[in-house]
Amino acid sequence: MGISNTFDVDYFRNLFPYFRSAAKTICLDGVGGTQVPDTVIEAISDYFANKNGNKGGIFPRSVKTDVLMDQTREIIAEFINVKDPNEVILGNSFTNLTFNMSRAMAKTWKPGDEVIVSRLDHDANVSPWVAAAEDAGATVRHFDIDEVTCQLTEENLRKILSDKTKIVAFCAASSSVGTRPDVKRLAQVAKEAGALVYVDAVAYAPHARIDAQEWGVDFIGCSTYKFFGPHLSFLWGKRELLESLPAYKIRPAPNTLPLKWLNGAQTYELAAGAKAAIEYIAHVGEKNSAFRSQFPQFTGRQLDIHAGMAAIEAHEEQLTWKFIDEMKKRPQYAMWGITEKELAGQRVPTIAVSRDGEQSTDMAKYLAEKGIDIWSRSVYSISLSERLGLENTGGFIRVGFIHYNTNEEVDTLLKALDDYKPASRPTVVRGASVTAPTKEA
Ligand SMILES: Cc1ncc(COP(=O)(O)O)c(C=O)c1O
Structure with a gap:
């Protein structure tokens, strides 16, 4: 979707007090909840x-x-x-x-x-x-x-x-x-x-x-x-x-x-x-009016809301596939779910990443120390963790992109994952206790 290139992420970030604050971190925890704009x-x-x-x-x-x-x-x-x-x-x-x-x-x-x-x-x-x-x-x-x-x-x-x-x-x-x-x-x-x-x-x-x-x-x-x-x-x-x-x-x-x-x-x-x-989303639509033409069935504010969501989707899709494509070059990490681009329409930008023998909580702690906020494990999707056999292993970190995330933030995350030094500690795998091998990044 070529229109996505016009998405002015800096403009939108500037509407959120958190991103203007000195204490700002890289918010990749969107899956747990997003930041809010001033108007909210x-x-x-x-x-x-x-x-x-x-x-x-x-x-x-x-x-x-x-x-x-x-x-x-x-x-x-x-x-x-x-x-x-x-x-x-x-x-x-x-x-x-x-x-x-x-x-x-x-x-x-x-x-x-x-x-x-x-x-x-x-x-x-x-x-x-x-x-x-x-x-x-x-x-x-x-x-x-x-x-x-x-x-x-x-x-x-x-x-x-x-x-x-x-x-x-x-x-x-x-x-x-x-x-x-x-x-x-x-x-x-x-x-x-x-x-x-x-x-x-x-x-x-x-x-x-x-x-x-x-x-x-x-x-x-x-x-x-x-x-x-x-x-x-x-x-x-x-x-x-x-x-x-x-x-x-x-x-x-x-x-x-x-x-x-x-x-x-x-x-x-x-x-x-x-x-x-939702008025904020309509504002995203106003600012990305090229997306309006996709929705001849809507008018007025409703048109802007749906154009806004389409603009958000296009921007996030670009961040998602930049990250997934880069991660494929890092075999020390595994991604769960859809990673083939032809199935792009079958995923949202929430990407589960694990590393053999590593506790996702340790990875999330390390990333937090680097100023990257991210969720680890997935205790609330318990049926899925059980089904994938992840309940008793280290689980995964959940990279959750939101439209206010940037390409530079994706690069920072990739670099941090590259620099991650795996721990060597006993890991429980499907009920059995084994020692995870130490791997260098
Ligand atoms: C997919 C999904 N469903 C339901 C919930 C629970 O929503 P609530 O906190 O509003 O009960 C969450 C919260 O993370 C969720 O991600």
Whole structure:
């Protein structure tokens, strides 16, 4: 994508206070959460300074809060391309929203029903469904990955799908190895069998456009702290499902959407920040207007949001493949998941890197000392670590590029990895204790 060369990363970095600070480090920890621009901080502060009041009242601050909540749902609806903002439920985390929804859904299941969870997913999209299945006496089936690509394939889904399947829960992108399943195709297959489709887009949302209509799924969950906003999440679901499913709610809570699904007062100040985060993405689109032509179906702010995400994706793709191609020249390191460029569209810029005999925590500590912030291990994608046999080994570091990362930062990381001096220490491999050989970099 030639257009990506015009991405002015310095301009965008300058909108983030962290990157202007003297203490700045190289942020490759984006998979755990991103930095936020000034406008997000200002929106949260403005809410407290000028609007702070509980919703539903007739006095001005309360009315402003109601308006803010409506506007936040509207911009989220544009971000994921759905028509009805009242299908958007805000909550404090994806995990929490998924526990809520799975418990409600379990009330409609019976013994003999089946629930599918994936080996690729973060546990936030696994354990809630397993617990709900247990409550209902339903059976859990595991959607396996392709071992080489760490991809969720249609073939593997078909092996476990049946007319007993009530729901298929899987991710739009892995937060460990970056694999990006074909959501649209998997959803088609699941729906042909009559199952509902619940997509965890938490690790996907910072990197590419979400289009709920194109995906054809029933639910999409996201967390705004992963895409330049505050620690807040949302769950979108189809109106007929949100209306018919039996929500756990208190008696005074109305049965109308979205109130039926909101448990108590909302974090209005964070909603202000979430709205500002998506406005920031629209600003990325404004500044990269060449991408607008890809989306004739959109106009106005929604067009800018989707153009912004397309510009982000193009810039990140270039960083990703520069890093992967360079890493291929360093056989002392292994990368997990998709590393072939022809499959570029099947990954986001989250790259799992391991080194034989090395603890990823040691590697991350070494990198932190060099001013490179990075996550090690992947304790929350526990099914995947188990499946890849990484639970008892050193695990991997997770290089998470975000659009504010630069080519120079990729070079700095490569140089640091080249300079890494491996430790020689006992390493536990699949339950057995062995001594890792010392290797020089
Ligand atoms: C893919 C994925 N799903 C779910 C979660 C959990 O999100 P939350 O912290 O909003 O519960 C994470 C957090 O890292 C994640 O990466």
